[in-house]
Amino acid sequence: MDQTIRERILAEVDARFDEQVEFLAELTRHPSTRGHEQGAQAMMAEALAARGYEVDRWRIDVADIRDMPGFSPVIGDYDDAVNVVGAHRVRNPRGRSLILNGHIDVVPEGPHDMWDSPPYAPRVEGGWMYGRGAGDMKAGLAGNLFALDALRGAGLAPAADVFVQSVVEEECTGNGALACLQRGYRAEAALIPEPFAEALVSAQVGVLWLQVRLRGRPTHVAYAGTGANAIEAAVPLIAALHALEDRWNADEARHPGFAGVAHPLNLNIGRIEGGDWASSVPSWCVFDVRMGIYPGQDIAAARAEIEAVLHDAAQDNAFLRESLPEVICHGFRAEGYAVAEDESEAARAAVSALEGAHRAVTGGPLERVAITATTDARFFGLYAGIPALVYGPRAEAIHGFNERVELESMRRVTKATALFVAEWCGVEAV
Amino acid sequence: MDQTIRERILAEVDARFDEQVEFLAELTRHPSTRGHEQGAQAMMAEALAARGYEVDRWRIDVADIRDMPGFSPVIGDYDDAVNVVGAHRVRNPRGRSLILNGHIDVVPEGPHDMWDSPPYAPRVEGGWMYGRGAGDMKAGLAGNLFALDALRGAGLAPAADVFVQSVVEEECTGNGALACLQRGYRAEAALIPEPFAEALVSAQVGVLWLQVRLRGRPTHVAYAGTGANAIEAAVPLIAALHALEDRWNADEARHPGFAGVAHPLNLNIGRIEGGDWASSVPSWCVFDVRMGIYPGQDIAAARAEIEAVLHDAAQDNAFLRESLPEVICHGFRAEGYAVAEDESEAARAAVSALEGAHRAVTGGPLERVAITATTDARFFGLYAGIPALVYGPRAEAIHGFNERVELESMRRVTKATALFVAEWCGVEAV
Numbered sequence: 001m002d003q004t005i006r007e008r009i010l011a012e013v014d015a016r017f018d019e020q021v022e023f024l025a026e027l028t029r030h031p032s033t034r035g036h037e038q039g040a041q042a043m044m045a046e047a048l049a050a051r052g053y054e055v056d057r058w059r060i061d062v063a064d065i066r067d068m069p070g071f072s073p074v075i076g077d078y079d080d081a082v083n084v085v086g087a088h089r090v091r092n093p094r095g096r097s098l099i100l101n102g103h104i105d106v107v108p109e110g111p112h113d114m115w116d117s118p119p120y121a122p123r124v125e126g127g128w129m130y131g132r133g134a135g136d137m138k139a140g141l142a143g144n145l146f147a148l149d150a151l152r153g154a155g156l157a158p159a160a161d162v163f164v165q166s167v168v169e170e171e172c173t174g175n176g177a178l179a180c181l182q183r184g185y186r187a188e189a190a191l192i193p194e195p196f197a198e199a200l201v202s203a204q205v206g207v208l209w210l211q212v213r214l215r216g217r218p219t220h221v222a223y224a225g226t227g228a229n230a231i232e233a234a235v236p237l238i239a240a241l242h243a244l245e246d247r248w249n250a251d252e253a254r255h256p257g258f259a260g261v262a263h264p265l266n267l268n269i270g271r272i273e274g275g276d277w278a279s280s281v282p283s284w285c286v287f288d289v290r291m292g293i294y295p296g297q298d299i300a301a302a303r304a305e306i307e308a309v310l311h312d313a314a315q316d317n318a319f320l321r322e323s324l325p326e327v328i329c330h331g332f333r334a335e336g337y338a339v340a341e342d343e344s345e346a347a348r349a350a351v352s353a354l355e356g357a358h359r360a361v362t363g364g365p366l367e368r369v370a371i372t373a374t375t376d377a378r379f380f381g382l383y384a385g386i387p388a389l390v391y392g393p394r395a396e397a398i399h400g401f402n403e404r405v406e407l408e409s410m411r412r413v414t415k416a417t418a419l420f421v422a423e424w425c426g427v428e429a430v
Numbered sequence: 431m432d433q434t435i436r437e438r439i440l441a442e443v444d445a446r447f448d449e450q451v452e453f454l455a456e457l458t459r460h461p462s463t464r465g466h467e468q469g470a471q472a473m474m475a476e477a478l479a480a481r482g483y484e485v486d487r488w489r490i491d492v493a494d495i496r497d498m499p500g501f502s503p504v505i506g507d508y509d510d511a512v513n514v515v516g517a518h519r520v521r522n523p524r525g526r527s528l529i530l531n532g533h534i535d536v537v538p539e540g541p542h543d544m545w546d547s548p549p550y551a552p553r554v555e556g557g558w559m560y561g562r563g564a565g566d567m568k569a570g571l572a573g574n575l576f577a578l579d580a581l582r583g584a585g586l587a588p589a590a591d592v593f594v595q596s597v598v599e600e601e602c603t604g605n606g607a608l609a610c611l612q613r614g615y616r617a618e619a620a621l622i623p624e625p626f627a628e629a630l631v632s633a634q635v636g637v638l639w640l641q642v643r644l645r646g647r648p649t650h651v652a653y654a655g656t657g658a659n660a661i662e663a664a665v666p667l668i669a670a671l672h673a674l675e676d677r678w679n680a681d682e683a684r685h686p687g688f689a690g691v692a693h694p695l696n697l698n699i700g701r702i703e704g705g706d707w708a709s710s711v712p713s714w715c716v717f718d719v720r721m722g723i724y725p726g727q728d729i730a731a732a733r734a735e736i737e738a739v740l741h742d743a744a745q746d747n748a749f750l751r752e753s754l755p756e757v758i759c760h761g762f763r764a765e766g767y768a769v770a771e772d773e774s775e776a777a778r779a780a781v782s783a784l785e786g787a788h789r790a791v792t793g794g795p796l797e798r799v800a801i802t803a804t805t806d807a808r809f810f811g812l813y814a815g816i817p818a819l820v821y822g823p824r825a826e827a828i829h830g831f832n833e834r835v836e837l838e839s840m841r842r843v844t845k846a847t848a849l850f851v852a853e854w855c856g857v858e859a860v
Binding site for chain 1: 650707803
């Protein structure tokens with residue numbers, strides 16, 4: 001790319017960076033937890049329409065996607081699940097098409113009193129913006145949009161189709177990204193600016209969500225010995241799951257892409273609920289498990305192993321032995337994915353283009369990171385043959401209190417994204 | 431008492447026993463869990479009024495009772511807490527006055543699919559009535575009412591004041607019975623037909639309810655190692671509470687009234703709730719503890735010991751050490767009570783009168799039982815100098831699924847109650 005064009009593009013990112021920060025703040029003000037993304041999606045649709053993109057906004061229909069590979073089971077319908085895609089279509093493309101993807105859903109913010117300031121009243125301090133979703137991943141969504149704005153500001157347009165996607169359900173199933181595939185969106189590469197500190201995600205784990213349901217035998221606590229406490233019955237089951245976690249994380253069990261990662265597969269007991277009354281031996285307990293798996297690890301086999309571990313542990317409990325824990329799956333049923341294993345020419349070229357863009361902005365090499373979380377990249381990479389690059393700004397405490405994103409990092413990623421688009425898609429004068 | 435009178439009274443219980451069973455079924459149809467007793471209380475008030483008792487029906491005001499000994503702290507107000515008392519007042523009493531007490535509140539029924547038939551659709555099978563509250567303690571309330579009906583059927587009335595009380599809050603605080611004291615109701619003895627299988631309760635434990643609140647450090651589960659899982663942090667705290675339970679149940683720590691009881695003081699983890707999202711390390715967990723204490727055991731000291739145990743156990747957790755578990759008390763703050771230790775003449779006489787009534791009905795001696803639960807008896811005995819006899823029908827699975835009460839046992843208890851009233855209060859012709 002011509003050095004002058006590059007500098008014009010970078011200057012255009014700087015020129016509207018204050019506006020971008022304000023856009024990010026506005027987007028972060030929407031408490032777009034799962035089921036409540038409509039306000040934020042309306043803002044995204046409006047922003048795309050105002051820029052002249054062709055906007056596609058649709059409610060996901062489970063029936064359309066449930067038989068597709070990568071689908072994760074979901075409870076209830078999707079009346080409240082709306083995807084937004086803005087399309088820049090080129091009649092005679094001279095470059096390679098691109099999907100710029102991001103998710104609009106955020107995870108629950110937890111007790112507000114544990115935040116230093118309200119989670120949906122974003123504030124900037126010391127160069128960081130604080131707020132639930134600011135990092136994961138509204139800064140990425142803002143970056144996608146403003147990277148394209150910078151091109152336009154420089155009098156340029158991508159010389160190939162670009163689809164700007166704002167999807168729901170990333171944090172629980174990925175069915176939002178899957179629905180984009182079902183809708184027919186395809187491109188020669190995808191970029192997802194998830195907040196991994198300006199490194200390229202070389203591999204990501206898969207994730208399973210399971211709900212374990214225990215029964216107990218309730219009695220008046222006066223006769224507690226004759227009952228079977230369903231809450232306390234959970235304790236050895238959780239210990240057994242941790243033992244499985246240890247086995248899967250052992251060196252000999254590892255996927256090579258995670259050789260250098262301290263603890264690739266994390267088990268999390270993320271929710272628990274049980275019992276009705278302090279003075280009754282609880283008759284039920286339900287806990288939610290999140291477990292990581294490696295790329296290539298078979299989901300059905302993993303699930304069966306988890307279930308076997310739970311049933312084995314139940315043998316030590318006289319009541320549970322007769323009333324085995326029930327394992328329900330809804331939410332993540334996500335395979336692992338390693339773009340580093342994609343040996344296609346497209347993958348090689350996309351990574352190389354991103355390396356160039358990153359170096360042009362930062363002056364340094366593009367780091368690789370194998371992450372212990374999942375992203376929507378798997379849909380593009382595993383089920384549509386689209387190499388998916390995960391590369392986004394530095395954020396901290398994502399899913400925690402005082403989540404924050406570094407604004408200068410968002411600036412750099414926006415610049416790198418703009419240069420990557422220009423390189424990958426080519427540019428033409430507006 | 432004259433043998434003919436006695437037989438007339440017993441025959442009158444038999445004569446209306448079908449009606450009594452129907453009354454019990456109707457009362458059990460009311461799902462009178464805490465906060466939802468109004469329908470059942472209306473039925474009690476109507477039944478008392480129809481029989482000509484002077485009915486007092488009032489909303490409990492926390493302000494009236496909060497400074498009284500025996501008060502248990504409560505969350506929120508008591509807008510929905512209504513007591514009912516029916517009074518039989520005698521201008522020139524020739525006998526001893528009596529309180530016939532029972533509680534209308536029932537504990538939550540738990541998942542309905544674990545009941546063989548719906549908990550609030552009582553059914554009779556094999557001589558037992560099934561339903562939440564049938565045993566604990568609507569059979570007792572029916573017994574109180576129909577015992578007095580039998581006297582009247584025999585052309586007799588108690589020759590002293592009798593107060594028939596239907597109170598709320600027995601299952602969580604006892605503040606309903608306390609409010610009856612505050613309202614001025616006093617008598618020379620009290621009878622509470624709680625379902626302990628036709629035995630006299632010689633001693634009952636006290637009960638503390640505590641809520642333990644834990645914080646955690648949430649993160650994305652991808653970095654689970656850097657978080658502090660508030661749910662899993664509960665596990666060693668619960669173990670430490672069980673160790674305390676073991677110490678308190680050791681022979682050398684026992685109250686002598688519980689020498690023959692296998693395990694007098696039961697710890698129960700009755701409810702738990704924590705976390706918001708399977709893939710976030712949970713930042714909070716709350717669990718409800720019920721712990722028994724002995725008669726004479728100081729409540730404040732017991733609570734302090736429990737709290738110290740929790741704080742000690744927290745020292746092993748790097749996060750909890752800095753963010754100690756919070757212990758909140760609402761609900762039971764109940765002292766133990768042993769009528770067997772009441773050396774007053776009134777207590778001796780009341781027990782003796784009940785022994786006579788029991789023998790007249792059953793032909794056998796009155797068994798004693800030290801119970802591992804609390805009852806409202808403590809208010810009368812500890813705070814008003816009224817010996818309180820707990821003596822009621824045989825029930826099973828109280829607080830459990832398929833709770834049931836034996837109908838022939840209710841018949842015998844109703845008969846014994848009628849004879850006890852006649853003996854204690856004396857009778858006069860209507």
